[in-house]
Amino acid sequence: MSKQKILVTGAAGHIGRAFWIARDDKSDLRLADIDVSKLPDSVQRFSLDIRDQASCLEACEGIDTVIHLAADPNADAEFTSSLLPVNIVGTYNMLFAAKTQGCKRFIFASSAQAIEGYPKDVQVHEWMAPRPGNLYGVSKAFGEALASMYANDGQMTTIAVRIANVAEFHPGETHSPRDVAAFISYRDVVALLGRCVEADLIGFHIVHGVSDNRYKRLSIDKTRKAVGYAPLDDAFEILEGQTPAD
Secondary structure (H helix, E strand, O other): OOOOOEEEEOOOOHHHHHHHHHOOOOOOEEEEEOOHHHOOOOOEEEEOOOOOHHHHHHHHOOOOEEEEOOOOOOOOOOHHHHHHHHHHHHHHHHHHHHHHOOOOEEEEEEEHHHHOOOOOOOOEOOOOOOOOOOHHHHHHHHHHHHHHHHOOOOOOEEEEEEEOEEOOOOOOOOOOHHHHHOEEOHHHHHHHHHHHHHOOOOOEEEEEEOOOOOOOOEOOHHHHHHHOOOOOOOHHHHHOOOOOOO
């Protein structure tokens, strides 16, 4: 059986770059970004503007799984000029294109901002409804709803990954309680995306992207079961100078 072909949008960003660098064999990847100059010319590259539906359709041709990371990641981004055309219309264009081209799985990079309206002392579970804390979170909640709709007929599995605080922490640093509880290391987010690609799933799922922190802003109980996520890092141990799991 031939390997499935994976399209990664926003592949020049921090998470996209970490994902494809971690893969020893990149032959199954199509890396897409609006600026491909930051992508290696040894892999299949695609110059993609997700605001252009025709470009999205072309990018999804021959693809089995889409990992949609492309977005304006700025929590303070202006709605009309950026969030609307990029995060909302762009996500619609990609889901439409994936469905039209017969893709079997769509992994949408949502955000913890989609639930940041809950009180800070409330641990958010995967089954809890979105409660955005800002317009960026609203754009991600829209993407979750759209991904759910596109899974209704059973032809394409969709997964919304509420990615929290992707960061590199070092011993002795000071961070806000929220950022520590929402921490996810690069190796854990790469592993989570990999499990979303490989897990035996149908329908629509929400999974949570935080490391195995002593206290977690987002619960990962259901995520562990749904996709077999086994995070290795704990923000509290890292900041205290303890050696994280290998």
